[in-house]
Amino acid sequence: MHKDVDFKKYLIVFIITAAIFATIFLVSNFLYSQRVSQVKNIEESISRNILESDIQYALLADSLCGANEEGNYILTNELNSLTNRLVYMENQRGISDPDVISLKESYSLLQVKDYLLLRERAKQCGERPFSILYFYSNKGDCDDCKKIGYVLTSMREDYDKLHVYSFDYNIGLSVVETLKSIYKLKDNLPALVIDRQVYYGFKTRENIEALIPGLVRSNATSTKSVK
Amino acid sequence: MTYTVNTFFSVVIYALLFITTYFEVFLLVTYFWERNKFKETNLNSRALEKYPSVTIIVPAWNEEKTISGTVNSLLQLDYPKERLNIFIVDDGSTDKTFEVANRFLSEPQVKVFRKENGGKYTALNLGLSHATSELVGCLDADSFISPNALKEMLPYFDDLEVMAVTPSVQIHQPHSVLQRLQAIEYMVGAFTRKVFSRIDALYVTPGPFSIYRRTIFEKIGLFAHGYDTEDMEMALRMQSNHMRIENAHTALVYTVGPKTLSRLLRQRIRWSSGFLKNSFFNYRHMFFNKKFGNLGMLTMPFAFISIFVGLAFSALYAKSILSFVLEKYVQFSALGFRSVFHAPRLDWFAINFGVRNLIIYLLLFVTFSFVFIGMKMVIKRFRFSRDIVYFILLYGIISPFWLAVSVYNLITATEVRWR
Numbered sequence: 001m002h003k004d005v006d007f008k009k010y011l012i013v014f015i016i017t018a019a020i021f022a023t024i025f026l027v028s029n030f031l032y033s034q035r036v037s038q039v040k041n042i043e044e045s046i047s048r049n050i051l052e053s054d055i056q057y058a059l060l061a062d063s064l065c066g067a068n069e070e071g072n073y074i075l076t077n078e079l080n081s082l083t084n085r086l087v088y089m090e091n092q093r094g095i096s097d098p099d100v101i102s103l104k105e106s107y108s109l110l111q112v113k114d115y116l117l118l119r120e121r122a123k124q125c126g127e128r129p130f131s132i133l134y135f136y137s138n139k140g141d142c143d144d145c146k147k148i149g150y151v152l153t154s155m156r157e158d159y160d161k162l163h164v165y166s167f168d169y170n171i172g173l174s175v176v177e178t179l180k181s182i183y184k185l186k187d188n189l190p191a192l193v194i195d196r197q198v199y200y201g202f203k204t205r206e207n208i209e210a211l212i213p214g215l216v217r218s219n220a221t222s223t224k225s226v227k
Numbered sequence: 228m229t230y231t232v233n234t235f236f237s238v239v240i241y242a243l244l245f246i247t248t249y250f251e252v253f254l255l256v257t258y259f260w261e262r263n264k265f266k267e268t269n270l271n272s273r274a275l276e277k278y279p280s281v282t283i284i285v286p287a288w289n290e291e292k293t294i295s296g297t298v299n300s301l302l303q304l305d306y307p308k309e310r311l312n313i314f315i316v317d318d319g320s321t322d323k324t325f326e327v328a329n330r331f332l333s334e335p336q337v338k339v340f341r342k343e344n345g346g347k348y349t350a351l352n353l354g355l356s357h358a359t360s361e362l363v364g365c366l367d368a369d370s371f372i373s374p375n376a377l378k379e380m381l382p383y384f385d386d387l388e389v390m391a392v393t394p395s396v397q398i399h400q401p402h403s404v405l406q407r408l409q410a411i412e413y414m415v416g417a418f419t420r421k422v423f424s425r426i427d428a429l430y431v432t433p434g435p436f437s438i439y440r441r442t443i444f445e446k447i448g449l450f451a452h453g454y455d456t457e458d459m460e461m462a463l464r465m466q467s468n469h470m471r472i473e474n475a476h477t478a479l480v481y482t483v484g485p486k487t488l489s490r491l492l493r494q495r496i497r498w499s500s501g502f503l504k505n506s507f508f509n510y511r512h513m514f515f516n517k518k519f520g521n522l523g524m525l526t527m528p529f530a531f532i533s534i535f536v537g538l539a540f541s542a543l544y545a546k547s548i549l550s551f552v553l554e555k556y557v558q559f560s561a562l563g564f565r566s567v568f569h570a571p572r573l574d575w576f577a578i579n580f581g582v583r584n585l586i587i588y589l590l591l592f593v594t595f596s597f598v599f600i601g602m603k604m605v606i607k608r609f610r611f612s613r614d615i616v617y618f619i620l621l622y623g624i625i626s627p628f629w630l631a632v633s634v635y636n637l638i639t640a641t642e643v644r645w646r
Contacts, residue, residue: 002469002518002522003426003427003521005517009253009257010525013249013253014249016256017249021245021248021586024582024586024589027580028581028582028585031580032580091579092579092580092581093581146554146557147557147560150557150558150561150562154562202561204561
């Protein structure tokens with residue numbers, strides 16, 4: 001005869017399995033909230049840095065022109081590290097996750113603020129700002145967005161003075177909407193704004209380099225990424 | 228619409244993950260509860276009359292290359308010679324199997340039979356019809372046994388309720404990647420079969436060296452075709468008649484694992500199709516029937532569901548591999564060879580700690596622990612080797628092929644060839 005079924009054991013195993021699932025659920029949420037607060041800390045730190053730089057420009061004006069841009073690099077690096085982390089979070093939690101959306105909104109604002117600061121400095125010092133505004137969509141309607149993202153990431157790694165600001169075209173943030181209306185952007189993505197000129201579709205690295213004459217290659221290596 | 232479909236798939240995946248985790252936890256709980264039963268058997272020598280007479284049937288079809296090794300390993304068994312008979316049954320081979328077998332006729336224990344080709348089960352039945360011993364076993368002509376295997380199995384027959392004892396089957400000298408992968412799979416099998424035997428839930432008496440009490444064949448009949456898996460059909464028939472099957476995890480038997488992918492696929496399609504068809508067409512009355520204990524309530528339903536679980540997880544695995552390849556392709560098409568030299572970034576944000584991923588990491592860890600326990604049972608120590616890496620990386624890629632074909636065979640009731 002077969003041994004009797006020990007339903008008590010079945011129940012104990014069920015309780016253990018349910019407890020494992022509950023623990024995993026709690027651990028996953030805990031790790032995620034850790035990440036959210038880490039990203040928020042980075043955003044706060046960037047926000048403080050931007051405010052500091054803003055005040056410095058206001059106080060010292062053109063006396064800063066000859067100075068090393070190191071402070072600005074740190075800020076750009078922090079923005080870049082934030083970009084990577086937001087991409088990971090977006091991939092893992094999905095584009096409609098409320099936390100991810102909120103972090104992306106703050107990130108977009110910080111980028112715009114940094115962009116304005118860059119232009120301000122360039123204006124005061126009579127320099128040419130090396131910047132690219134990049135608009136993408138991750139709704140599945142932009143086949144070339146990922147591709148151009150790799151191109152821009154590689155360029156940021158090679159050119160320290162190049163500032164790339166990436167914006168989700170569909171984020172619905174008023175500041176991004178304003179940028180869209182300033183440059184009369186169509187939803188033909190990816191779109192790049194270089195020297196106030198709008199370029200649509202995929203561009204090779206060589207194409208983009210040709211659009212930004214005067215870009216000087218740096219030897220420094222860094223870990224920057226573009227959405 | 229897309230949201231509803233995604234939610235549906237999400238619910239299905241979590242349900243499958245829960246079922247899989249439940250089953251693995253059940254195995255581990257059983258292992259820890261019954262750990263003392265996993266110890267080695269007592270091999271104290273017995274008086275000669277206490278050794279039951281045994282007949283080992285070796286069915287062979289075109290096995291001229293391996294049959295000598297098989298018979299030699301039987302002749303080297305540490306067992307009283309007067310109590311052991313070896314029947315070689317040539318199932319209408321077209322090569323020199325019969326001639327090679329006849330070379331062993333000088334051994335008084337060996338008898339050679341020849342018949343028209345009719346399939347493995349007919350060869351076994353011919354041997355059975357000539358057997359008069361208390362115990363009868365079979366050994367595939369591509370398998371080899373360790374000298375103490377039979378002695379290791381004997382103590383289990385001291386329990387008069389035990390009607391069959393299965394060995395621990397391992398891969399013989401694995402060389403190719405595929406064979407190494409199978410070697411690890413068989414280590415996991417060593418563990419799961421032992422646990423199954425502790426809960427009376429074995430549903431296969433493997434062709435390589437399962438030993439039966441001869442009387443069972445008088446009670447429940449001879450071997451049947453069983454969709455080309457006569458060993459599985461016999462085990463299910465025994466279980467259906469409430470006959471106990473034990474596993475002697477220290478009785479080691481080595482079988483030659485398929486070297487090529489096509490041979491492996493053919494073998495696995497036969498096994499999976501055989502299980503699905505036997506259990507679904509002939510023994511489905513056992514499913515969720517508590518009269519058949521843990522076999523009916525747990526292992527048979529899970530073994531059935533696991534084929535679909537395997538397919539679902541393999542699809543997810545294939546999807547992630549495809550995404551990775553596509554990502555690399557996009558990277559390459561954007562940057563050319565520059566992308567090849569792009570070093571990956573190390574960032575803990577890149578590790579996915581989503582609920583689903585954490586469960587999968589846990590299941591991988593549990594599978595790894597099965598390998599660990601299986602190795603400790605078989606080779607008495609754990610040795611990390613590339614074989615484990617092959618198993619973890621490749622098993623999920625190749626198994627969906629035989630699982631999918633088996634499901635197709637079940638739906639269309641297609642016959643599969645033994646070879």
